[in-house]
Amino acid sequence: MSGRLIGVGTGPGDPDLLTLKAVRVLGAADVVAHFAKAGRRGNAWATAAGFLRPDAVELPLFYPVTTELPRHGAAYGTAVAGFFAAAAAAVEAELRAGQTVAVLSEGDPLFYGSYMHLHVRLAPRWPAEVVPGITAMSGCWSQAGLPLVQGDDVLTVLPGTLAEAELARRLLDSPASVIMKVGRNLPRIRRALAATGKLARAVYVERGTMERTVTTPLSEKADDVAPYFSIVLVPGWEGRP
Amino acid sequence: MSGRLIGVGTGPGDPDLLTLKAVRVLGAADVVAHFAKAGRRGNAWATAAGFLRPDAVELPLFYPVTTELPRHGAAYGTAVAGFFAAAAAAVEAELRAGQTVAVLSEGDPLFYGSYMHLHVRLAPRWPAEVVPGITAMSGCWSQAGLPLVQGDDVLTVLPGTLAEAELARRLLDSPASVIMKVGRNLPRIRRALAATGKLARAVYVERGTMERTVTTPLSEKADDVAPYFSIVLVPGWEGRP
Numbered sequence: 202m203s204g205r206l207i208g209v210g211t212g213p214g215d216p217d218l219l220t221l222k223a224v225r226v227l228g229a230a231d232v233v234a235h236f237a238k239a240g241r242r243g244n245a246w247a248t249a250a251g252f253l254r255p256d257a258v259e260l261p262l263f264y265p266v267t268t269e270l271p272r273h274g275a276a277y278g279t280a281v282a283g284f285f286a287a288a289a290a291a292v293e294a295e296l297r298a299g300q301t302v303a304v305l306s307e308g309d310p311l312f313y314g315s316y317m318h319l320h321v322r323l324a325p326r327w328p329a330e331v332v333p334g335i336t337a338m339s340g341c342w343s344q345a346g347l348p349l350v351q352g353d354d355v356l357t358v359l360p361g362t363l364a365e366a367e368l369a370r371r372l373l374d375s376p377a378s379v380i381m382k383v384g385r386n387l388p389r390i391r392r393a394l395a396a397t398g399k400l401a402r403a404v405y406v407e408r409g410t411m412e413r414t415v416t417t418p419l420s421e422k423a424d425d426v427a428p429y430f431s432i433v434l435v436p437g438w439e440g441r442p
Numbered sequence: 443m444s445g446r447l448i449g450v451g452t453g454p455g456d457p458d459l460l461t462l463k464a465v466r467v468l469g470a471a472d473v474v475a476h477f478a479k480a481g482r483r484g485n486a487w488a489t490a491a492g493f494l495r496p497d498a499v500e501l502p503l504f505y506p507v508t509t510e511l512p513r514h515g516a517a518y519g520t521a522v523a524g525f526f527a528a529a530a531a532a533v534e535a536e537l538r539a540g541q542t543v544a545v546l547s548e549g550d551p552l553f554y555g556s557y558m559h560l561h562v563r564l565a566p567r568w569p570a571e572v573v574p575g576i577t578a579m580s581g582c583w584s585q586a587g588l589p590l591v592q593g594d595d596v597l598t599v600l601p602g603t604l605a606e607a608e609l610a611r612r613l614l615d616s617p618a619s620v621i622m623k624v625g626r627n628l629p630r631i632r633r634a635l636a637a638t639g640k641l642a643r644a645v646y647v648e649r650g651t652m653e654r655t656v657t658t659p660l661s662e663k664a665d666d667v668a669p670y671f672s673i674v675l676v677p678g679w680e681g682r683p
Contacts, residue, residue, distance in 0.1 A: 210584075212461070218574065221465065222458040309580050317589035317679065324587055333459065333576045333584040339550050343451075343574035346565055348558035355612065356599040363594065371596065374615070438558065 204296025208310035210334015211248040214411035227252040230303035234260040245305035285318040341409035361386035368393035377437025407431040445537025449551035451575015452489040455652035468493040471544035475501040486546035503529040530563040582650035602627035609634035618678025648672040
């Protein structure tokens with residue numbers, strides 16, 4: 202019995218959007234690892250919970266508390282690198298014991314997912330597989346029924362953490378955009394959209410495909426309070442054939 | 443009985459990557475529409491076939507033959523617009539008869555999919571729903587085990603049909619890129635990657651998640667022959683925490 206590592210995309214939140222492959226992998230895994238805030242279980246766990254073996258071992262990987270550290274400082278980088286090294290070691294101990302370890306990943310594992318930090322450390326030494334998941338952005342534009350790109354359109358995916366001028370420059374240079382990680386960055390995102398004349402077309406989706414989800418033109422959203430799980434869509438397609 | 447329209451993402455090709463929701467919708471649809479070349483059935487049909495009701499009615503929507511028309515000319519636009527109008531009319535006839543019509547869409551319906559041409563014409567008048575699918579690009583980078591973007595990385599999705607200088611400009615301006623619609627555009631894509639110093643990092647994936655799939659560094663692919671179902675990935679992430 203050799204250990205196996207499997208990164209499993211759990212999709213945007215609705216358990217019905219798990220793939221058949223993800224369901225099969227989840228139902229067979231000996232150990233189920235998931236990234237979460239200290240003492241919590243995240244959305245990936247909530248999505249996957251109904252599909253796990255009753256005797257599966259839960260391996261939570263709790264992010265270090267880094268809120269007091271500057272996000273681009275050396276101390277932050279050291280804390281985060283140390284955390285991913287420790288998480289990989291915890292997973293590797295299970296692999297050495299011959300276990301099949303499924304690592305839950307919201308959305309798609311290799312698209313802004315924490316799983317990739319384990320993959321780069323462990324895949325060179327262990328059999329590793331990645332099961333793709335529906336991305337959060339796909340869940341959001343599907344729920345909104347919003348055609349995003351067609352034909353020769355370019356799509357740019359922008360983290361909302363970018364500086365305002367950089368956001369504006371890239372919005373202007375792309376027919377269609379998706380802005381991720383909205384949360385506390387919404388006021389800056391709104392200003393960048395207004396400056397580029399794209400605010401009227403922007404659609405705001407909160408908690409896409411999950412309970413209490415919200416879809417609204419961003420221009421009609423009265424406040425700038427947004428949870429981390431919110432996305433702004435700027436469609437590039439305007440009904441042409 | 444009121445008609446219902448459902449765009450169903452069939453994912454990158456492997457039937458195992460259908461979502462639970464897609465499987466349920468496919469198993470309940472009265473009519474299953476799919477876009478295809480004249481007289482053929484495409485990949486979406488091959489992926490979905492095993493999940494359809496035995497008595498489901500197949501509604502093929504055959505693309506017009508436009509190879510002799512210049513791609514950005516007026517005649518091309520007219521032919522294509524006429525085709526989508528006729529396809530929407532054919533689907534609407536089924537909706538009027540009270541049928542539930544599932545429209546198959548490779549990858550994700552609202553991400554470069556033909557389904558969106560039906561959606562914009564019919565969703566204002568009929569109950570319509572979109573079931574997201576795993577995109578081809580997700581299937582490709584998962585199969586390659588290639589972490590694509592992390593943290594504040596920007597991702598640009600580029601159609602391989604863009605002009606060489608435009609491809610190069612955008613490749614240079616984005617830490618990570620996905621180039622779709624490679625096919626006969628591969629020589630130009632290769633030159634743009636070489637000109638921007640990114641050829642060595644580019645990964646070529648052909649028929650991702652399907653039988654006889656190929657994954658190789660683009661620099662090691664000896665020829666410039668590529669099927670339509672091929673993608674070039676330029677990862678932005680270099681192992682940092």
